[in-house]
Ligand SMILES: Nc1ncnc2c1ncn2[C@@H]1O[C@H](COP(=O)(O)OP(=O)(O)OP(=O)(O)O)[C@@H](O)[C@H]1O
Ligand SMILES: CCCCCCCCCCCCC/C=C/[C@@H](O)[C@H](CO)NC(=O)CCCCC
């Protein structure tokens with residue numbers, strides 16, 4: 001039994017479970033309880049917030065002489081827990097046994113399953129046998145049976161589950177994902193991520209830490225964090241959805257190289273990162289985008305997206321109003337497109353900060369989880385030394401956008417076409433054709449000597465370099481609450497605390 005703290009304030013929403021406690025002989029002989037003939041006790045398991053957004057399951061045991069009173073307390077607390085309607089009761093769990101350091105199965109069995117069982121959550125567990133197992137399975141299962149789907153693995157595993165869920169929703173509603181303008185059906189089944197991958201950027205950016213126990217507790221208390229999702233098309237063919245990074249150039253090349261080194265585990269990214277940095281390839285192309293005018297935020301803001309983010313709420317409202325006004329007119333197509341052509345070392349579009357243990361502030365520290373926009377970062381051709389300075393700023397407090405060769409825009413959609421594919425006159429949309437006609441007249445003797453790069457879409461490569469991307473505001477939901485401002489203090493003071501009840 002843990003020592004009872006002097007003052008312990010716990011919001012009922014952060015109680016994990018309440019259980020009657022059988023006292024053993026040793027416990028009965030402690031302190032004042034030894035005077036009791038037959039003490040009764042119950043234990044409250046609750047979320048204890050530690051440093052750096054880490055959550056732990058802690059417990060406090062209450063003792064009393066009156067058995068009836070003790071049972072009344074247990075009953076009352078259980079009723080309070082029953083009233084927490086957002087908590088999941090039945091979960092579908094997919095475990096990738098080969099993700100990250102191949103610890104997925106043991107992480108789940110040792111750290112997560114006991115907590116789910118303590119919180120009386122039933123689970124159906126599937127250990128994946130091959131890539132796309134989880135995704136394909138989600139098209140077949142009786143999805144209505146579940147309050148959520150949990151993936152144990154990395155960003156790739158999350159991506160699979162998300163594609164399965166979104167794809168299933170569209171299929172059930174008869175919506176063709178290949179149509180870039182199709183009004184997609186939102187996915188309301190929450191996804192939980194138990195981090196056991198190599199980068200775990202989605203977990204880190206939505207929880208503030210990559211820690212299986214913390215994530216399990218966010219699932220248990222029934223948190224809900226909406227997330228923006230980008231749909232990626234090549235002309236009228238659906239390619240993929242993205243929630244974290246869509247990266248061309250540097251991050252695409254790292255990924256392509258690292259795929260051959262999967263056996264190295266998470267280290268493969270350091271190896272390929274170093275190699276790609278030395279190769280210093282740049283790519284020529286044109287990027288066209290529609291600025292996100294609905295949001296009041298900017299990528300250069302000093303404040304980041306935090307739990308209950310005001311900018312995300314406002315942006316969602318603003319978008320809803322716009323959609324009401326526009327109706328079926330598709331006015332967004334006619335809105336202003338900005339066109340930028342050039343030679344780029346990296347083109348990164350991020351729907352969230354992309355914070356991860358490698359870079360705790362991420363690729364765009366002020367990006368928002370649920371504001372219906374992505375931050376488009378263009379890193380133009382520069383020296384190796386300058387590019388290194390840019391990269392190093394992802395790991396310290398300096399502003400990574402404060403370079404003449406770096407531009408950042410908040411966008412709601414964008415398109416990219418490489419110079420190479422334009423020259424080959426293949427796979428170009430009408431808009432692209434018009435814009436590249438201009439581009440090629442301007443640069444008749446183009447000196448770009450490099451083949452296309454590859455798009456890195458949340459850690460997976462895309463087959464096409466010419467893509468059209470649209471951000472869908474708050475399209476999926478996670479068992480998370482965003483990064484808390486100051487989780488430790490918040491935990492200490494709450495109105496609805498069991499201490500008040502006691
Ligand atoms: N049983 C399996 N065998 C082989 N591949 C699998 C299996 N289960 C899932 N996968 C695939 O493995 C890929 C990578 O998985 P995951 O994201 O869990 O780990 P990771 O790549 O190490 O982490 P990160 O995505 O953070 O880099 C996923 O895209 C998924 O489709
Ligand atoms: C000299 C020191 C310089 C250090 C620079 C560090 C900069 C690190 C920024 C990290 C950005 C991660 C973006 C996340 C992308 C994920 O969607 C994806 C899937 O997991 N991961 C990768 O593509 C894996 C990409 C791995 C990149 C290293």
Ligand SMILES: [Ca+2]
Pocket residue numbers: 228350351352367368369370371372373374
């Ligand atoms: Ca966003």
